[in-house]
């Protein structure tokens with residue numbers, strides 16, 4: 001199976017972590033989503049990640065790919081019945097954090113005279129609110145078995161630190177402790193974002 005991704009994408013990282021947790025071997029194809037015509041043929045939205053199965057079936061986005069890996073994988077499910085609505089809420093927050101961090105980055109990458117101070121502030125404040133809410137759930141994250149909510153949250157925080165800064169740590173001590181602890185897990189350590 002081929003996963004079209006990039007070393008920096010948090011959504012591709014999420015899919016890769018789920019694959020690793022399930023022992024699924026992937027052929028990772030690194031693409032630039034802003035330039036790749038091959039990606040556009042596979043996914044009209046031209047977003048990564050995209051999965052191409054061995055029979056040519058194409059699957060996107062990261063939510064669908066992660067659910068597929070969980071279904072075919074050999075590990076413990078990352079979508080358990082236990083605390084279903086709790087982990088769904090935290091996974092939603094993790095995804096919202098990731099989307100916010102990515103949109104904030106796009107704003108910062110506009111030419112200086114086209115950047116919106118209002119939008120950048122809007123994204124920064126949203127990221128801070130989400131991190132603060134997750135700090136209130138950090139004890140639950142620390143106590144629970146590794147699941148899709150852990151993966152969504154760590155990918156969001158990882159992108160925030162990689163592309164912006166780590167200032168959230170100063171106001172989120174419990175989330176920081178959980179985040180530091182999770183870094184040694186092999187699927188997390190092996191998927192650190194890079195350019």
Ligand SMILES: N[C@@H](CCC(=O)N[C@@H](CS)C(=O)NCC(=O)O)C(=O)O
Nearest residue numbers: 009010011033047048049061062063
């Ligand atoms: N909802 C999608 C979001 C994917 C996404 O936003 N990917 C970014 C990379 S992190 C991308 O391909 N951006 C290219 C663009 O915006 O043109 C998912 O979960 O897979």
